[in-house]
Amino acid sequence: MKPNFTLLLLLFTTVSFSQGKTFLDFRNESTAIYPGCEDAENREDCYREKVGGLILKEINTSNTAKPLGVEEFSVKVTIYSKASGEAPFKAESDNERIKGLAVAALEKLPVITPNTDFSGNPISSTYGFYVKFKKNNSTKQYEQVTKSTTEEMKKKPHPFPMVIEHAHFKNCPAEDEFVTTCFKDKLSSWIKKEMGKDLNSLKGTKAKIKLAIDIQGNVSVKSIEADSVKLKAALEKVFIKFPKMEPAVVNGQISVMAYDMPLSF
Structure with a gap:
Protein backbone atom coordinates (compact mmCIF):
# COMPACT_ATOMS: atom_id res chain seq x y z
CA MET A 1 0.00 0.00 0.00
CA LYS A 2 1.35 3.40 -0.93
CA PRO A 3 0.78 5.95 1.85
CA ASN A 4 -1.26 8.99 0.93
CA PHE A 5 0.31 12.10 2.45
CA THR A 6 -1.26 15.43 3.20
CA LEU A 7 1.55 17.83 4.08
CA LEU A 8 1.15 21.19 5.78
CA LEU A 9 3.78 23.83 6.41
CA LEU A 10 3.40 25.80 9.64
CA LEU A 11 4.67 29.34 10.16
CA PHE A 12 7.09 29.32 13.06
CA THR A 13 8.48 32.83 13.37
CA THR A 14 7.57 36.41 12.69
CA VAL A 15 9.99 36.56 9.76
CA SER A 16 9.64 33.19 8.08
CA PHE A 17 7.94 32.34 4.79
CA SER A 18 6.83 35.92 4.08
CA GLN A 19 7.05 35.97 0.29
CA GLY A 20 3.97 37.64 -1.20
CA LYS A 21 2.30 37.88 2.18
CA THR A 22 0.52 40.66 4.01
CA PHE A 23 0.55 42.31 7.41
CA LYS A 155 -3.89 45.85 2.40
CA LYS A 156 -0.54 46.29 4.15
CA PRO A 157 2.58 44.37 3.07
CA HIS A 158 4.41 41.92 5.29
CA PRO A 159 7.09 43.94 7.17
CA PHE A 160 9.80 41.31 6.63
CA PRO A 161 9.80 40.28 2.94
CA MET A 162 12.16 37.37 2.34
CA VAL A 163 13.55 35.16 -0.39
CA ILE A 164 13.41 31.56 0.80
CA GLU A 165 14.60 28.25 -0.59
CA HIS A 166 13.12 25.57 1.63
CA ALA A 167 14.93 22.53 2.95
CA HIS A 168 14.71 19.70 0.43
CA PHE A 169 15.83 16.17 -0.28
CA LYS A 170 19.05 15.77 -2.22
CA ASN A 171 18.30 15.35 -5.93
CA CYS A 172 15.19 17.53 -5.50
CA PRO A 173 15.39 21.14 -6.72
CA ALA A 174 15.53 24.03 -4.26
CA GLU A 175 12.16 25.79 -4.37
CA ASP A 176 10.16 28.41 -2.49
CA GLU A 177 7.73 25.71 -1.36
CA PHE A 178 8.57 22.93 1.08
CA VAL A 179 5.94 20.47 -0.09
CA THR A 180 6.83 19.82 -3.72
CA THR A 181 5.97 16.84 -5.90
CA CYS A 182 9.57 15.70 -5.64
CA PHE A 183 9.47 15.97 -1.83
CA LYS A 184 6.25 13.95 -1.57
CA ASP A 185 7.57 11.25 -3.89
CA LYS A 186 10.85 10.95 -1.98
CA LEU A 187 9.10 10.92 1.40
CA SER A 188 6.55 8.35 0.27
CA SER A 189 9.25 6.05 -1.09
CA TRP A 190 11.38 6.43 2.04
CA ILE A 191 8.54 5.65 4.46
CA LYS A 192 7.39 2.71 2.35
CA LYS A 193 10.92 1.30 2.38
CA GLU A 194 11.51 1.87 6.11
CA MET A 195 8.11 0.71 7.40
CA GLY A 196 7.66 -2.18 4.99
CA LYS A 197 4.90 -4.62 5.93
CA ASP A 198 3.88 -2.48 8.93
CA LEU A 199 2.07 -0.18 6.50
CA ASN A 200 -0.59 -2.81 5.85
CA SER A 201 -1.85 -2.59 9.44
CA LEU A 202 -1.79 1.23 9.59
CA LYS A 203 -4.38 2.00 6.92
CA GLY A 204 -6.72 4.79 8.00
CA THR A 205 -4.40 6.16 10.68
CA LYS A 206 -3.05 9.72 10.92
CA ALA A 207 -0.13 11.48 12.56
CA LYS A 208 1.50 14.89 12.84
CA ILE A 209 5.28 15.15 12.99
CA LYS A 210 7.25 18.26 13.85
CA LEU A 211 10.71 18.34 12.30
CA ALA A 212 13.61 20.76 12.62
CA ILE A 213 16.36 20.91 10.01
CA ASP A 214 19.63 22.52 11.07
CA ILE A 215 22.20 24.34 8.93
CA GLN A 216 24.04 21.07 8.23
CA GLY A 217 20.82 19.47 6.98
CA ASN A 218 20.46 17.17 9.99
CA VAL A 219 16.83 16.39 10.75
CA SER A 220 15.59 16.13 14.33
CA VAL A 221 12.09 15.10 15.39
CA LYS A 222 10.59 17.61 17.82
CA SER A 223 7.38 15.68 18.46
CA ILE A 224 5.08 13.03 17.03
CA GLU A 225 1.32 12.95 17.60
CA ALA A 226 -0.60 9.95 16.31
CA ASP A 227 -4.11 8.57 16.60
CA SER A 228 -2.80 5.14 17.59
CA VAL A 229 -0.03 3.90 19.87
CA LYS A 230 1.15 1.51 17.17
CA LEU A 231 1.51 4.25 14.57
CA LYS A 232 3.41 6.53 16.95
CA ALA A 233 5.81 3.73 17.90
CA ALA A 234 6.39 2.87 14.23
CA LEU A 235 7.08 6.49 13.28
CA GLU A 236 9.41 7.03 16.25
CA LYS A 237 11.37 3.99 15.13
CA VAL A 238 11.83 5.07 11.52
CA PHE A 239 12.09 8.84 11.82
CA ILE A 240 15.27 8.67 13.90
CA LYS A 241 16.79 7.47 10.61
CA PHE A 242 15.38 10.33 8.53
CA PRO A 243 17.86 11.09 5.74
CA LYS A 244 19.99 14.20 5.76
CA MET A 245 18.53 17.05 3.70
CA GLU A 246 19.78 20.16 1.99
CA PRO A 247 19.18 22.99 4.52
CA ALA A 248 16.94 25.99 3.95
CA VAL A 249 18.38 29.25 2.65
CA VAL A 250 16.84 32.55 3.77
CA ASN A 251 17.94 35.71 1.97
CA GLY A 252 21.06 33.90 0.81
CA GLN A 253 21.97 32.58 4.27
CA ILE A 254 21.73 28.92 5.32
CA SER A 255 19.18 28.79 8.13
CA VAL A 256 17.55 26.47 10.64
CA MET A 257 13.93 25.74 9.74
CA ALA A 258 11.08 23.87 11.42
CA TYR A 259 8.16 22.18 9.70
CA ASP A 260 4.93 20.47 10.68
CA MET A 261 3.91 17.45 8.60
CA PRO A 262 0.49 15.83 9.01
CA LEU A 263 0.52 12.34 7.46
CA SER A 264 -2.39 10.07 6.62
CA PHE A 265 -2.07 6.43 5.56
Whole structure:
Protein backbone atom coordinates (compact mmCIF):
# COMPACT_ATOMS: atom_id res chain seq x y z
CA MET A 1 0.00 0.00 0.00
CA LYS A 2 1.35 3.40 -0.93
CA PRO A 3 0.78 5.95 1.85
CA ASN A 4 -1.26 8.99 0.93
CA PHE A 5 0.31 12.10 2.45
CA THR A 6 -1.26 15.43 3.20
CA LEU A 7 1.55 17.83 4.08
CA LEU A 8 1.15 21.19 5.78
CA LEU A 9 3.78 23.83 6.41
CA LEU A 10 3.40 25.80 9.64
CA LEU A 11 4.67 29.34 10.16
CA PHE A 12 7.09 29.32 13.06
CA THR A 13 8.48 32.83 13.37
CA THR A 14 7.57 36.41 12.69
CA VAL A 15 9.99 36.56 9.76
CA SER A 16 9.64 33.19 8.08
CA PHE A 17 7.94 32.34 4.79
CA SER A 18 6.83 35.92 4.08
CA GLN A 19 7.05 35.97 0.29
CA GLY A 20 3.97 37.64 -1.20
CA LYS A 21 2.30 37.88 2.18
CA THR A 22 0.52 40.66 4.01
CA PHE A 23 0.55 42.31 7.41
CA LEU A 24 -2.29 39.95 8.37
CA ASP A 25 0.04 36.99 7.79
CA PHE A 26 2.67 38.70 9.92
CA ARG A 27 0.23 39.20 12.80
CA ASN A 28 -1.01 35.61 12.53
CA GLU A 29 2.58 34.38 12.69
CA SER A 30 3.40 36.48 15.75
CA THR A 31 0.21 35.96 17.79
CA ALA A 32 0.07 33.17 20.36
CA ILE A 33 -2.82 30.81 19.60
CA TYR A 34 -5.90 30.96 21.81
CA PRO A 35 -7.87 27.66 21.84
CA GLY A 36 -10.42 27.69 19.04
CA CYS A 37 -8.45 30.23 16.97
CA GLU A 38 -6.13 27.75 15.27
CA ASP A 39 -7.86 28.07 11.89
CA ALA A 40 -9.16 31.63 12.23
CA GLU A 41 -8.46 33.95 9.31
CA ASN A 42 -7.39 36.60 11.81
CA ARG A 43 -5.92 34.98 14.94
CA GLU A 44 -5.43 38.33 16.64
CA ASP A 45 -9.10 39.32 16.33
CA CYS A 46 -10.15 35.83 17.41
CA TYR A 47 -7.86 35.94 20.46
CA ARG A 48 -9.19 39.34 21.51
CA GLU A 49 -12.84 38.32 21.06
CA LYS A 50 -12.36 35.07 23.00
CA VAL A 51 -10.83 36.94 25.93
CA GLY A 52 -13.58 39.55 25.68
CA GLY A 53 -16.12 36.74 25.84
CA LEU A 54 -14.66 35.51 29.12
CA ILE A 55 -14.88 38.98 30.63
CA LEU A 56 -18.37 39.57 29.22
CA LYS A 57 -19.72 36.46 30.93
CA GLU A 58 -18.36 37.61 34.29
CA ILE A 59 -19.67 41.15 33.75
CA ASN A 60 -23.22 40.07 32.87
CA THR A 61 -23.43 37.62 35.76
CA SER A 62 -22.49 40.39 38.18
CA ASN A 63 -24.70 42.96 36.44
CA THR A 64 -27.74 40.70 36.82
CA ALA A 65 -27.18 40.52 40.57
CA LYS A 66 -26.38 44.21 40.93
CA PRO A 67 -26.46 46.65 37.97
CA LEU A 68 -23.12 48.21 37.10
CA GLY A 69 -24.73 51.56 36.34
CA VAL A 70 -22.62 52.40 33.26
CA GLU A 71 -23.63 52.43 29.61
CA GLU A 72 -20.30 51.46 28.08
CA PHE A 73 -16.73 50.83 29.14
CA SER A 74 -13.45 49.26 28.07
CA VAL A 75 -10.86 47.07 29.77
CA LYS A 76 -7.18 47.05 28.86
CA VAL A 77 -5.82 43.51 28.91
CA THR A 78 -2.18 42.42 28.77
CA ILE A 79 -1.34 38.72 28.58
CA TYR A 80 2.22 37.47 28.90
CA SER A 81 2.29 34.15 27.04
CA LYS A 82 5.29 32.25 28.36
CA ALA A 83 7.17 29.53 26.52
CA SER A 84 6.10 27.16 29.30
CA GLY A 85 2.43 27.71 28.44
CA GLU A 86 1.72 29.86 31.48
CA ALA A 87 -0.11 33.12 30.81
CA PRO A 88 0.20 35.77 33.55
CA PHE A 89 -2.09 38.71 32.86
CA LYS A 90 -2.97 42.26 33.81
CA ALA A 91 -6.37 43.97 33.61
CA GLU A 92 -6.83 47.74 33.82
CA SER A 93 -10.00 49.84 34.18
CA ASP A 94 -10.96 53.14 35.80
CA ASN A 95 -13.83 51.31 37.49
CA GLU A 96 -12.56 49.13 40.34
CA ARG A 97 -15.57 46.82 40.24
CA ILE A 98 -15.14 46.21 36.51
CA LYS A 99 -11.41 45.69 37.00
CA GLY A 100 -12.11 43.08 39.68
CA LEU A 101 -14.57 41.27 37.43
CA ALA A 102 -12.07 41.28 34.55
CA VAL A 103 -9.38 39.83 36.80
CA ALA A 104 -11.79 37.12 37.97
CA ALA A 105 -12.56 36.27 34.33
CA LEU A 106 -8.91 36.17 33.27
CA GLU A 107 -8.11 33.76 36.07
CA LYS A 108 -10.11 31.26 33.99
CA LEU A 109 -7.89 31.64 30.90
CA PRO A 110 -7.27 28.31 29.14
CA VAL A 111 -3.81 27.12 28.09
CA ILE A 112 -2.61 29.37 25.25
CA THR A 113 -0.23 27.90 22.67
CA PRO A 114 2.93 30.06 22.63
CA ASN A 115 4.78 31.29 19.57
CA THR A 116 7.75 29.26 18.32
CA ASP A 117 11.13 30.10 16.84
CA PHE A 118 12.73 28.84 13.61
CA SER A 119 13.48 25.50 15.26
CA GLY A 120 9.95 25.05 16.54
CA ASN A 121 10.88 25.80 20.16
CA PRO A 122 8.28 27.72 22.24
CA ILE A 123 9.11 31.36 22.96
CA SER A 124 7.51 33.96 25.22
CA SER A 125 5.49 36.90 23.89
CA THR A 126 3.24 39.69 25.14
CA TYR A 127 -0.13 40.69 23.71
CA GLY A 128 -1.92 43.85 24.87
CA PHE A 129 -5.32 45.07 23.68
CA TYR A 130 -8.58 46.75 24.69
CA VAL A 131 -11.93 44.98 24.88
CA LYS A 132 -15.00 47.22 24.71
CA PHE A 133 -18.51 46.65 26.01
CA LYS A 134 -21.82 48.45 25.59
CA LYS A 135 -25.13 47.99 27.37
CA ASN A 136 -28.07 46.70 25.34
CA ASN A 137 -30.99 48.72 26.70
CA SER A 138 -33.48 46.10 25.53
CA THR A 139 -31.92 43.15 27.35
CA LYS A 140 -30.24 45.23 30.10
CA GLN A 141 -27.14 43.11 29.49
CA TYR A 142 -23.78 44.08 28.04
CA GLU A 143 -22.44 43.11 24.63
CA GLN A 144 -18.90 43.07 23.35
CA VAL A 145 -18.17 45.76 20.75
CA THR A 146 -15.93 44.29 18.05
CA LYS A 147 -14.32 45.70 14.95
CA SER A 148 -12.51 43.47 12.51
CA THR A 149 -9.03 44.53 11.41
CA THR A 150 -8.76 41.80 8.76
CA GLU A 151 -9.37 43.80 5.57
CA GLU A 152 -7.19 46.67 6.75
CA MET A 153 -4.27 44.35 7.50
CA LYS A 154 -4.66 42.57 4.17
CA LYS A 155 -3.89 45.85 2.40
CA LYS A 156 -0.54 46.29 4.15
CA PRO A 157 2.58 44.37 3.07
CA HIS A 158 4.41 41.92 5.29
CA PRO A 159 7.09 43.94 7.17
CA PHE A 160 9.80 41.31 6.63
CA PRO A 161 9.80 40.28 2.94
CA MET A 162 12.16 37.37 2.34
CA VAL A 163 13.55 35.16 -0.39
CA ILE A 164 13.41 31.56 0.80
CA GLU A 165 14.60 28.25 -0.59
CA HIS A 166 13.12 25.57 1.63
CA ALA A 167 14.93 22.53 2.95
CA HIS A 168 14.71 19.70 0.43
CA PHE A 169 15.83 16.17 -0.28
CA LYS A 170 19.05 15.77 -2.22
CA ASN A 171 18.30 15.35 -5.93
CA CYS A 172 15.19 17.53 -5.50
CA PRO A 173 15.39 21.14 -6.72
CA ALA A 174 15.53 24.03 -4.26
CA GLU A 175 12.16 25.79 -4.37
CA ASP A 176 10.16 28.41 -2.49
CA GLU A 177 7.73 25.71 -1.36
CA PHE A 178 8.57 22.93 1.08
CA VAL A 179 5.94 20.47 -0.09
CA THR A 180 6.83 19.82 -3.72
CA THR A 181 5.97 16.84 -5.90
CA CYS A 182 9.57 15.70 -5.64
CA PHE A 183 9.47 15.97 -1.83
CA LYS A 184 6.25 13.95 -1.57
CA ASP A 185 7.57 11.25 -3.89
CA LYS A 186 10.85 10.95 -1.98
CA LEU A 187 9.10 10.92 1.40
CA SER A 188 6.55 8.35 0.27
CA SER A 189 9.25 6.05 -1.09
CA TRP A 190 11.38 6.43 2.04
CA ILE A 191 8.54 5.65 4.46
CA LYS A 192 7.39 2.71 2.35
CA LYS A 193 10.92 1.30 2.38
CA GLU A 194 11.51 1.87 6.11
CA MET A 195 8.11 0.71 7.40
CA GLY A 196 7.66 -2.18 4.99
CA LYS A 197 4.90 -4.62 5.93
CA ASP A 198 3.88 -2.48 8.93
CA LEU A 199 2.07 -0.18 6.50
CA ASN A 200 -0.59 -2.81 5.85
CA SER A 201 -1.85 -2.59 9.44
CA LEU A 202 -1.79 1.23 9.59
CA LYS A 203 -4.38 2.00 6.92
CA GLY A 204 -6.72 4.79 8.00
CA THR A 205 -4.40 6.16 10.68
CA LYS A 206 -3.05 9.72 10.92
CA ALA A 207 -0.13 11.48 12.56
CA LYS A 208 1.50 14.89 12.84
CA ILE A 209 5.28 15.15 12.99
CA LYS A 210 7.25 18.26 13.85
CA LEU A 211 10.71 18.34 12.30
CA ALA A 212 13.61 20.76 12.62
CA ILE A 213 16.36 20.91 10.01
CA ASP A 214 19.63 22.52 11.07
CA ILE A 215 22.20 24.34 8.93
CA GLN A 216 24.04 21.07 8.23
CA GLY A 217 20.82 19.47 6.98
CA ASN A 218 20.46 17.17 9.99
CA VAL A 219 16.83 16.39 10.75
CA SER A 220 15.59 16.13 14.33
CA VAL A 221 12.09 15.10 15.39
CA LYS A 222 10.59 17.61 17.82
CA SER A 223 7.38 15.68 18.46
CA ILE A 224 5.08 13.03 17.03
CA GLU A 225 1.32 12.95 17.60
CA ALA A 226 -0.60 9.95 16.31
CA ASP A 227 -4.11 8.57 16.60
CA SER A 228 -2.80 5.14 17.59
CA VAL A 229 -0.03 3.90 19.87
CA LYS A 230 1.15 1.51 17.17
CA LEU A 231 1.51 4.25 14.57
CA LYS A 232 3.41 6.53 16.95
CA ALA A 233 5.81 3.73 17.90
CA ALA A 234 6.39 2.87 14.23
CA LEU A 235 7.08 6.49 13.28
CA GLU A 236 9.41 7.03 16.25
CA LYS A 237 11.37 3.99 15.13
CA VAL A 238 11.83 5.07 11.52
CA PHE A 239 12.09 8.84 11.82
CA ILE A 240 15.27 8.67 13.90
CA LYS A 241 16.79 7.47 10.61
CA PHE A 242 15.38 10.33 8.53
CA PRO A 243 17.86 11.09 5.74
CA LYS A 244 19.99 14.20 5.76
CA MET A 245 18.53 17.05 3.70
CA GLU A 246 19.78 20.16 1.99
CA PRO A 247 19.18 22.99 4.52
CA ALA A 248 16.94 25.99 3.95
CA VAL A 249 18.38 29.25 2.65
CA VAL A 250 16.84 32.55 3.77
CA ASN A 251 17.94 35.71 1.97
CA GLY A 252 21.06 33.90 0.81
CA GLN A 253 21.97 32.58 4.27
CA ILE A 254 21.73 28.92 5.32
CA SER A 255 19.18 28.79 8.13
CA VAL A 256 17.55 26.47 10.64
CA MET A 257 13.93 25.74 9.74
CA ALA A 258 11.08 23.87 11.42
CA TYR A 259 8.16 22.18 9.70
CA ASP A 260 4.93 20.47 10.68
CA MET A 261 3.91 17.45 8.60
CA PRO A 262 0.49 15.83 9.01
CA LEU A 263 0.52 12.34 7.46
CA SER A 264 -2.39 10.07 6.62
CA PHE A 265 -2.07 6.43 5.56
